Amino acid sequence: MKFLSIVIFISIFIVALIFSILNFHSVQINFYFFTISMPLTLALTLELLAGIIIGVLVSGISSFKWKSQYAKLMKKIEKGQ
Numbered sequence: 001m002k003f004l005s006i007v008i009f010i011s012i013f014i015v016a017l018i019f020s021i022l023n024f025h026s027v028q029i030n031f032y033f034f035t036i037s038m039p040l041t042l043a044l045t046l047e048l049l050a051g052i053i054i055g056v057l058v059s060g061i062s063s064f065k066w067k068s069q070y071a072k073l074m075k076k077i078e079k080g081q
Contacts, residue, residue, distance in 0.1 A: 020041040027043055029036045 023040045023044075025040050026037055027040045029038065029043060
């Protein structure tokens with residue numbers, strides 16, 4: 001199983017590397033007040049990282065809410081006994 005995961009990781013890495021090499025064109029990103037020029041690969045990577053961070057934050061908030069609710073329910077059960 002570990003061998004399969006290593007092969008999959010290397011395959012994804014190679015595809016990402018080829019994509020990066022083929023798409024190294026400069027793009028302009030407009031942030032309303034200012035514009036930044038950077039390679040397309042870097043822009044896509046930063047967008048991916050921002051999406052991952054937002055996803056982790058949202059799932060963390062959701063997880064915190066569920067843990068809090070679980071703790072309240074456990075206190076109610078302990079009081080009832």
